[in-house]
Amino acid sequence: MTSPMEDPYQDLRDAVRRLCAEFPGAYWQELDRERRYPTEFVSKLTSEGWLSVLIPEQFGGSGLGLSAAIAVMEEIHRSGCNGGAAHAQMYTMGTLLRHGSDEQKAHYLPRIASGELRLQAFGVTEPTSGTDTTRIRTFARRDGDHYVVSGQKIWISRAEHSDLMVLLCRTTPREECAKPTDGMSVLLVDMREAVGNGLTIKPIRTMINHATTELFFDDLRVPAANRLGEEGKGFRYILGGMNAERILIASECIGDARFFIDKASAYAAERSVFGRPIGQNQGVQFPIARAYVQTEAAAGMVQKAASLYDAGHNPGTEANMAKMLASEASWAAADMCVQTHGGFGFAEEFDVERKFRETRLYHVAPISTNLILSHVATHVLGLPKSF
Numbered sequence: 493m494t495s496p497m498e499d500p501y502q503d504l505r506d507a508v509r510r511l512c513a514e515f516p517g518a519y520w521q522e523l524d525r526e527r528r529y530p531t532e533f534v535s536k537l538t539s540e541g542w543l544s545v546l547i548p549e550q551f552g553g554s555g556l557g558l559s560a561a562i563a564v565m566e567e568i569h570r571s572g573c574n575g576g577a578a579h580a581q582m583y584t585m586g587t588l589l590r591h592g593s594d595e596q597k598a599h600y601l602p603r604i605a606s607g608e609l610r611l612q613a614f615g616v617t618e619p620t621s622g623t624d625t626t627r628i629r630t631f632a633r634r635d636g637d638h639y640v641v642s643g644q645k646i647w648i649s650r651a652e653h654s655d656l657m658v659l660l661c662r663t664t665p666r667e668e669c670a671k672p673t674d675g676m677s678v679l680l681v682d683m684r685e686a687v688g689n690g691l692t693i694k695p696i697r698t699m700i701n702h703a704t705t706e707l708f709f710d711d712l713r714v715p716a717a718n719r720l721g722e723e724g725k726g727f728r729y730i731l732g733g734m735n736a737e738r739i740l741i742a743s744e745c746i747g748d749a750r751f752f753i754d755k756a757s758a759y760a761a762e763r764s765v766f767g768r769p770i771g772q773n774q775g776v777q778f779p780i781a782r783a784y785v786q787t788e789a790a791a792g793m794v795q796k797a798a799s800l801y802d803a804g805h806n807p808g809t810e811a812n813m814a815k816m817l818a819s820e821a822s823w824a825a826a827d828m829c830v831q832t833h834g835g836f837g838f839a840e841e842f843d844v845e846r847k848f849r850e851t852r853l854y855h856v857a858p859i860s861t862n863l864i865l866s867h868v869a870t871h872v873l874g875l876p877k878s879f
């Protein structure tokens with residue numbers, strides 16, 4: 493494990509943990525029961541500047557890199573909190589930062605950094621296209637100085653708790669494009685104006701408290717001035733942001749895994765059965781040790797992906813591998829932690845069952861394990877494409 497002397501983000505980690513200590517398990521348990529959004533937690537993260545670490549200083553952020561951002565997300569998750577309520581701001585902001593015009597950046601970024609505007613929604617997935625993003629059907633038709641958007645999105649998280657949404661839609665039908673990845677564009681939708689004027693949001697109740705929704709677009713008018721970058725190049729813009737998303741989410745998995753390992757180690761040392769701590773039995777301690785080894789290996793790949801990203805590369809393969817390894821490490825640690833706790837692993841007040849449910853998501857979203865394996869098989873190993 494990295495020693496505090498070697499970790500340039502130790503002060504940052506300590507500060508995030510102090511903030512998280514104000515939001516203990518009981519807070520998350522209550523929200524989970526009520527399926528309520530952690531408004532207080534997100535407001536605090538915003539006011540203390542943790543969600544704007546990636547925004548350059550000239551726009552009011554801290555101007556740090558992804559290596560700092562992953563330390564923030566990891567500590568949130570290691571503390572038993574959940575960054576899923578707020579993480580999108582970090583990676584969707586990147587699309588605006590990299591592809592927005594000077595006017596768009598000057599207008600939005602300082603307001604996002606200050607918390608005046610929440611950029612928490614990222615609209616890509618659709619019910620009929622699934623992972624095959626080039627088949628999205630939500631269409632933005634140009635009408636004078638506006639786009640008129642029609643279609644449907646699914647699993648769009650935090651849409652009810654965001655002022656802005658980065659939306660991917662088709663602006664040219666797939667059949668008319670030279671490549672399937674052409675003809676898509678990114679619009680910055682102002683949710684405050686859109687809801688009730690062509691946009692309807694329908695919450696989806698899920699296994700976890702994730703504030704996810706379905707969106708229905710019925711001739712929603714979006715000013716053409718809100719398009720990010722060039723028309724037709726949106727898929728490329730979104731893909732760049734997805735690498736940051738995968739690395740950040742991998743760091744959440746590492747935080748979850750470390751939460752489970754901390755919890756299991758403490759419980760195994762303290763719980764006494766047959767006249768000795770259960771952790772004295774190798775049948776109990778080896779799975780904890782195995783989870784630790786697996787997590788450290790995955791964390792190394794997450795660090796590598798973040799370092800490459802910070803050095804200006806676009807590490808698609810490393811981001812994918814980091815997300816896969818970290819999600820597998822967190823899920824293995826979650827299973828181990830439930831087993832170590834015996835019956836108490838199922839008790840709400842221990843937070844293990846909640847985190848167990850929460851960390852399962854990362855095998856599926858933001859990209860499923862099969863699709864990562866397919867990327868490695870075809871892009872890295874040169875095997876024939878299956879789709």
Ligand SMILES: Cc1cc2nc3c(=O)[nH]c(=O)nc-3n(C[C@H](O)[C@H](O)[C@H](O)COP(=O)(O)OP(=O)(O)OC[C@H]3O[C@@H](n4cnc5c(N)ncnc54)[C@H](O)[C@@H]3O)c2cc1C
Pocket residue numbers: 613614615616617621622623624646647648649650698702704853856857858859860861862863866878879
């Ligand atoms: C709680 C939650 C929050 C989410 N938040 C957002 C969000 O904010 N914004 C957003 O845009 N999306 C969001 N998503 C969507 C998420 O990114 C997708 O669910 C994910 O990418 C998988 O897509 P899908 O559900 O359409 O699965 P599908 O594409 O239908 O795939 C279903 C299964 O089949 C497998 N599969 C499909 N094709 C192949 C193949 N060719 N070979 C092998 N296996 C294959 C997949 O691996 C997967 O396991 C969220 C999802 C959830 C559950």
